[in-house]
Amino acid sequence: MFVNMHRIRKCQVLQIMIMCFATSMIMVYWEQLDNKIVTHVKSNTYRYLLNSFKFINASFRISPEEAIKYSNHKYIINQERKCGTRDIMLLLFVKSSTENFGRRQAIRSTWGNEVYIERTLGVTVKVLFALGLHSEPQQRRKLQQQLFFEDHIYHDLIQQDFIDSFHNLTIKLLLQLGWKETYCRHAHFLMSADDDVFVHISNIIHYLQGIAHSNVKDLWIGRVHRGSPPDRDKESKYYVSRDMYPWFSYPDYTPGSGYVLSKDVATKIYQVSLTLNASLHIDDVFLGICAKMLGISPKDHVFFSGEGKAPHHRCIYNQMMTSHGHVRDIHELWKLATEHDVGQMSSGLFWRLYCTMVKVRLLCIPFSSISYPCMAAFLT
Template sequence: MFMNFRRVRKCKFLQIVFTCFILSALMLNWEQVDHHVVSHVKSYSYRYLINSYEFINHSFSISHEKATSIGNFPYLMDHKDTCRGQDVLLLLFIKTSPVHFLRRQVIRSTWGNQTYINRELGVIVKVVFVMGIQPNGGRAIQKQLQTEDQIHRDLVQQAFLDTFHNLTLKLLLQFRWAHANCAHARFVMSADDDVFVHVPNLVRELQVLSNQGVADLWIGHVHRGAPPNRRKDSKYYMPFQIYQWSSYPDYTAGAGYVVSADVAAKIYQATLSLNASFHIDDVFMGICAITVGVSPQQHVYFSGEGKAPYHPCIFEKMITSHGHVDDVRYLWKVATAPEVNGISSGFFGQLYCTAVKIKLLCFPYFLNSYSCKAAFS
């Protein structure tokens, strides 16, 4: 009896200590927790109850002259004849930093290998690396870039500083360059240089969509009802003076998305009348889209900011996965292996892969990659 009483007292003591610890942690971080909860409640309320973004046309509209002056930087490297006279299925822009020489080389030898795509997949995909100038890079880096471009002829560079706050200038560069030099491409894709793109899967899907004559296509990992970040210590900080509202328009993660040719043309037109000094490029894409009546469509196999799990059942339908630098060659090898094709065919194959994907995707092991819905598609 005495031992039981001591055990009870010990358990109660530990419970009190644990409770105090939790309450202390909440009190110390309450401002951050409260801010996060309140901002998301306000954002979703605005998105799903009010659901009106008519203000954008008025608040971001500027004159044609001012709009075209933003992003009107001279080209340091350009290849205007990249698409000329060719039936281009996909124009694939890769946003890269001038110093990411190795990343570009790995992409050229794996998922961005244009010779492989043409030979094995029977289509023309044009890969273009877009960039600005390396801050404090000096002549040495620029000389290396020129040497790289003489070999591969796939760099397009404008004379703006290549920084996070200039990412919207890269968006302008992509859509304006596409309009001027490759408007006949049936699809346009934008991707970061740390994204893995399963090009065979993507090409097969785009061929089906092209044969169906698809229009108004904008697919990717969609963010709906996202609140502006008001924390000054975040690189995504959005001052109230620039964006006063509680919710951003719907947009796809900038890591990787695809639009059809007609949407690319509409976005280009939007950039000629909107203030592109807004520095978050994927949100600015959403602002452009809503002004021209285009809505993003969720594709369950486009990753957000997270890596997709490694498994043949995932590889079979994978389109993009984010956060790959050192493992691109390995992932390309295993994701395109012959045994991946048809792994979910037949009743038992489908049952097996569904069970695997439920385990991998429906529990929080791989955050911000594929949604649980992907397990049933």
């Protein structure tokens, strides 16, 4: 009996020690747990059960006189005649930084080559690079002269006089929307992409041609984030304070790395943005707020990668729309993705079965890919 009581006491002490250790670990890591788990539970509950963002109207509305300060920036470099009166299928804005000349040059010689697009696909696409000012005054003067020279050669830079930083991305979004509304309103679609994104331009154009023929309205397409919570980690560049955005969930939105708007949506969002507080620096979330006010919802397309980088394989290239994180390999990917036989892979039962198995291996094994979802493996 003595032995049994002794063992019981040892077990109780061990349990207490384990509980104390677990409690201390939770206390130490609570902020991280809250950011990664609890906030997502709250956010998805808010989005899927309450599903109401009526608070936005009252919270973000400001007078037009106040709102204009976010979009009333002067042009340093502009291309007023870029669009002219031609029928333009797509106006494609690439968000770039002043020092990223190499990235712009790579895009010009691959998927952003307007001459290649018109000759190969038979449509007019206008590609422009959206820029602000370098944050360092000394560096700014040197880079500005280089930008003037670059624009003199290529005539594809749009620059305004705001500081080009992560916290001014919403201003850069307003630059794109405002420029389209003023100088290229007749373009059928507006696409925005980062300068480290690979855009499979032929797949995009073929997709948009199908949509244009059916005269679809209110189109906003990309990789949709649903029920995303604000990031409350003060060390994160995506940090948003509760004063700026006190609610548990953002409206649905598409990452700013790559998405497409129909011309009617681009106009509506620009107009409503002129009545809102654009100090929220996360541009894609701000776009979602504007769209929610208009009753416009984004449409998910599984082959827009969002922040993910697509696996390298010909069966992927055949349906790829965007892939994020390409700088040094952009020429290689362009060559691989535009090989003649890639476009022939979808024809024939053997190739369809083969590509389905390849995509299952690349996209459906947990943690093997963060680009396209598993369901993309079964789409042909």
